[in-house]
Amino acid sequence: MMGELVVKASKLKKEYSSVSQRIVALKEIDIEIKKSEFVAIMGPSGAGKTTFLNLVGCLDGLTSGKLNILGCDPTGLNEDKLSRIRVEKIGFVFEDFFLISSLNALENVQLPLIFSRNYKNNNRPRDLLKRVGLSHRLTHFPNELSGGELQRVAVARALANNPEVLLADEPTGNLDSKNAQELFTLFRDLNREKGLTIVVATHNVKLGYSADRVIHLSDGKIEKDERLVGENGR
Amino acid sequence: MKFFILAYKNLKRRKLRSFLTIGGVAVAVAVLVSLLGFNAGYQDALTSDVDKMGYQVVVTAKGCPYEAATMILNGEAGLKFIDEDIYKQITSDPDIDKITPLLAQLAYDPEKMEGKGGFTNYLGIEESYMPLKPNVEIIKGEWFSGNDVNEAILGYEAAESEQKSVGDKISIPGKDITLTIVGVFNRTGSQEDGTVFLPLKTTQRIFDTEGKLTGIGIKLKQIEKISEFEDRLYPIASIQVISMSQVKGTILNLVNSAKVLIMSVAFIAIFVAILGVINTILMSVSERTQEIGIMKAIGASKLDIFKLIWIETLIVCTLGGIFGSIIAIIGGNLVELLVRKAMPYAPSGKLLLITPDLLAYSFLGVIIVGIISGLLPALKAASMRPIEVIRSGE
Numbered sequence: 207m208m209g210e211l212v213v214k215a216s217k218l219k220k221e222y223s224s225v226s227q228r229i230v231a232l233k234e235i236d237i238e239i240k241k242s243e244f245v246a247i248m249g250p251s252g253a254g255k256t257t258f259l260n261l262v263g264c265l266d267g268l269t270s271g272k273l274n275i276l277g278c279d280p281t282g283l284n285e286d287k288l289s290r291i292r293v294e295k296i297g298f299v300f301e302d303f304f305l306i307s308s309l310n311a312l313e314n315v316q317l318p319l320i321f322s323r324n325y326k327n328n329n330r331p332r333d334l335l336k337r338v339g340l341s342h343r344l345t346h347f348p349n350e351l352s353g354g355e356l357q358r359v360a361v362a363r364a365l366a367n368n369p370e371v372l373l374a375d376e377p378t379g380n381l382d383s384k385n386a387q388e389l390f391t392l393f394r395d396l397n398r399e400k401g402l403t404i405v406v407a408t409h410n411v412k413l414g415y416s417a418d419r420v421i422h423l424s425d426g427k428i429e430k431d432e433r434l435v436g437e438n439g440r
Numbered sequence: 441m442k443f444f445i446l447a448y449k450n451l452k453r454r455k456l457r458s459f460l461t462i463g464g465v466a467v468a469v470a471v472l473v474s475l476l477g478f479n480a481g482y483q484d485a486l487t488s489d490v491d492k493m494g495y496q497v498v499v500t501a502k503g504c505p506y507e508a509a510t511m512i513l514n515g516e517a518g519l520k521f522i523d524e525d526i527y528k529q530i531t532s533d534p535d536i537d538k539i540t541p542l543l544a545q546l547a548y549d550p551e552k553m554e555g556k557g558g559f560t561n562y563l564g565i566e567e568s569y570m571p572l573k574p575n576v577e578i579i580k581g582e583w584f585s586g587n588d589v590n591e592a593i594l595g596y597e598a599a600e601s602e603q604k605s606v607g608d609k610i611s612i613p614g615k616d617i618t619l620t621i622v623g624v625f626n627r628t629g630s631q632e633d634g635t636v637f638l639p640l641k642t643t644q645r646i647f648d649t650e651g652k653l654t655g656i657g658i659k660l661k662q663i664e665k666i667s668e669f670e671d672r673l674y675p676i677a678s679i680q681v682i683s684m685s686q687v688k689g690t691i692l693n694l695v696n697s698a699k700v701l702i703m704s705v706a707f708i709a710i711f712v713a714i715l716g717v718i719n720t721i722l723m724s725v726s727e728r729t730q731e732i733g734i735m736k737a738i739g740a741s742k743l744d745i746f747k748l749i750w751i752e753t754l755i756v757c758t759l760g761g762i763f764g765s766i767i768a769i770i771g772g773n774l775v776e777l778l779v780r781k782a783m784p785y786a787p788s789g790k791l792l793l794i795t796p797d798l799l800a801y802s803f804l805g806v807i808i809v810g811i812i813s814g815l816l817p818a819l820k821a822a823s824m825r826p827i828e829v830i831r832s833g834e
Contacts, residue, residue, distance in 0.1 A: 260827060260830065263737075265737060265826055265827045265830060266827045285741075285742060286741045286742060286743070289736060289739050289740060289741045289742075289744075290739075290741070292737065292738065292739040293738065293739020293740070293741075294739070296739075298737055298738055300734075300737075300830070304730070304734040304737075306731055306734070306735070307453075307731075308449045308450055308452070308453040309446075309449060313449075317446075317735070317738065318738050318739055320442060320443065320446065320744075321735070321738070321739045321740045321741070321744050322739060325442070363738065364738075367739070
């Protein structure tokens with residue numbers, strides 16, 4: 207299955223225009239990401255990392271070019287079809303965690319199951335929180351959890367519907383180095399255990415280089431595409 | 441955990457605001473339920489009062505017919521008198537089925553109401569009174585032993601409040617007369633429960649009104665013939681004929697015009713409540729822009745978000761409906777008390793009739809209100825684009 211493509215982008219372009227200016231965030235880039243790859247997208251602010259993840263995550267539409275995610279072309283799909291893809295096939299982890307403050311850890315993880323009408327899988331949220339080391343924090347609310355714990359709840363939530371790809375946008379931006387390292391170790395383990403495809407946008411060079419492949423973006427273009435397989439034990 | 445719980449948890453997060461919004465809906469529902477209940481109750485109570493009177497037609501001295509009718513309904517006197525001869529004159533009318541002479545009198549009793557003082561109603565009657573009152577019967581003792589004897593029959597409440605029974609003596613304040621109680625009537629639920637009944641002749645003697653009556657109660661063979669009957673009595677200058685159904689209609693008309701006014705107030709209350717609900721939910725949607733964006737980012741569809749916000753509105757309205765109904769039921773007695781004081785004539789039955797039907801309709805109404813007022817906030821929330829929220833969170 208190693209050859210199966212999760213993301214295939216060709217001449218992918220994304221432009222944001224406002225009254226005063228036009229910003230080209232991605233300048234016709236070509237990227238292919240295979241199933242079970244652990245990819246880090248690196249680059250300075252404004253390089254296009256988040257834009258790329260938003261396009262791959264069906265959160266935003268492209269300006270031109272071609273994009274194929276898990277065999278689907280998201281261009282032209284209506285919002286409900288896109289949300290269907292997001293809930294069933296894609297897991298998101300954000301820099302700001304974005305947990306729902308009125309729900310406890312367990313309920314936050316249950317949320318995607320509600321949206322996918324998957325009411326049968328009752329034990330999965332509990333198992334996932336156990337997997338991320340939070341079985342003792344199930345009924346804690348976000349304001350009662352530390353940054354590292356919040357992000358692990360967010361990872362458990364992203365995995366709730368057993369997605370085919372996990373997209374993480376600066377997941378360690380609000381974490382200290384110890385928690386950041388632990389989160390990347392968790393990503394690495396999930397990638398190895400289940401063959402989960404992971405795409406992480408990060409500033410952190412050390413963490414970025416713990417992935418299998420590092421794509422350097424700069425000013426909307428791919429500067430370098432390094433495959434580190436072997437170096438990281440794969 | 442499903443949508444309902446999710447919506448509930450969100451309302452719980454802002455307890456005070458949710459509570460106040462629910463309170464607004466509750467007050468509107470309580471006002472509406474009370475008013476509709478009052479409408480039904482008043483009509484029922486008045487109809488029952490009029491029906492219990494037994495007479496379809498009352499002949500009284502000329503004067504304001506409604507004042508006269510109201511006084512008769514209240515069991516009061518103070519009217520002009522008519523000659524007893526008129527009674528004898530019309531008693532042979534072919535359309536009359538049953539007829540009875542009445543002489544109502546009032547006496548002030550300083551001892552009444554635990555020393556506060558109050559009026560006691562006395563009604564002079566003859567045996568012909570009973571056939572006109574099918575719901576009245578003697579539950580203790582018996583009918584007067586003669587036409588002009590110092591005997592009294594007490595209405596149920598009169599006996600109860602005076603703590604008197606058959607064989608006891610009562611006196612009429614200001615008159616040097618002692619009456620022996622020979623009987624007690626059953627409870628009829630009408631004003632006459634508080635009346636002291638005397639033989640007609642005795643009443644005329646005690647109150648110095650020999651040969652006088654205050655009214656004649658009549659039941660016609662066919663009520664449709666009332667206008668012909670009235671026409672025949674027209675030449676007798678000193679009397680007027682009042683049909684109780686006309687009286688009922690007029691009193692209801694008066695009540696109705698007041699009702700229209702109160703109803704408009706109720707509808708304004710509901711309108712304000714709707715705006716309150718829309719405002720609260722809209723505000724909570726605006727505050728949760730990010731949260732709703734996150735939910736959409738992790739896969740919630742438009743419909744999911746719409747449902748979520750809509751259910752919140754429905755919870756607010758349903759709880760408001762429940763609390764409003766409870767307030768209406770509990771507060772109904774208080775409203776009844778106020779209404780009784782404010783109304784010129786309040787029937788003796790329950791004025792506020794809150795039926796399961798009425799509650800069900802009000803509830804249905806409030807749900808519809810919820811459905812409508814939830815539309816705008818739910819649509820607004822559902823149309824939010826997740827990407828904008830994610831970007832603003834960056």
